[in-house]
Amino acid sequence: MKLARGVLIVFEGIDGTGKSTQCSLLANSLSEKQVPNIALAEPTRGTWGMKIRRLLSEGRQDITPQEELSWFVNDRKEDIETNILPALQKNKVVIMDRYYFSTAAYQGALGLDPNQIRLDNEKFAPIPDRVLIFLNSAEACLERIESSRDQKSAFENLDYLNKVQQIFKGFNGPNIRFIESVGSISDIHEKVLAEIDDLFDFN
Ligand code: ADP
Ligand code: TYD
Numbered sequence: 045m046k047l048a049r050g051v052l053i054v055f056e057g058i059d060g061t062g063k064s065t066q067c068s069l070l071a072n073s074l075s076e077k078q079v080p081n082i083a084l085a086e087p088t089r090g091t092w093g094m095k096i097r098r099l100l101s102e103g104r105q106d107i108t109p110q111e112e113l114s115w116f117v118n119d120r121k122e123d124i125e126t127n128i129l130p131a132l133q134k135n136k137v138v139i140m141d142r143y144y145f146s147t148a149a150y151q152g153a154l155g156l157d158p159n160q161i162r163l164d165n166e167k168f169a170p171i172p173d174r175v176l177i178f179l180n181s182a183e184a185c186l187e188r189i190e191s192s193r194d195q196k197s198a199f200e201n202l203d204y205l206n207k208v209q210q211i212f213k214g215f216n217g218p219n220i221r222f223i224e225s226v227g228s229i230s231d232i233h234e235k236v237l238a239e240i241d242d243l244f245d246f247n
Pocket of ligand 1: 057058059060061062063064065066188189191192225226227228229232
């Protein structure tokens, strides 16, 4: 199936809400329908992304919120040039596991202005056709993380994730949908499909 243009779908929410799981289910389901798609994730595995990963594993230490913000923004600028724009120009569905709403929420929770971060990103970043913001209690999310891996990152603590989720809940716009990420993985997949259905003409 050929699309008339590229479509950008973004998954957002705190750690452990099930975004990665649902991104790959959506990619599979589009591929089954022969819809060209690519699944991407931020932070990336590029130069800035790897610097960010060291911060996540080793902790923030003396880095300022502004510096931290600039690392995520630099990573995104690289991702847009290298991966996102080329895929959109090929009329693919680009599925993003995190984008600039994460920057507004996570770096906003450090005391920076979330709306200003969003506006600044929208000056250079393609605006998504749909943003699915996953919500679940931070306690449940941390439990999922603890039972799935040994190490938690420096960002994965209850107080911080609660602050971040409050900011996520405050976003609004015609492209934004909230998804309660409770229930089975397949139930949530159905909710995802229902929230993006209008972007495609599958009949
Ligand atoms: P995120 O990308 O938002 O951090 P993941 O998709 O990595 O979240 O999911 C975190 C953990 O929770 C994984 O171990 C995953 O298998 C599990 N998980 C995902 N969705 C559900 C669900 N609906 N119910 C229970 N566990 C889930
Ligand atoms: P995550 O999606 O968990 O990456 P991975 O599964 O590959 O480790 O993202 C890592 C962390 O980065 C997560 O706690 C959210 C945080 N983050 C920000 O603080 N700001 C941002 O702009 C982005 C994209 C992520």
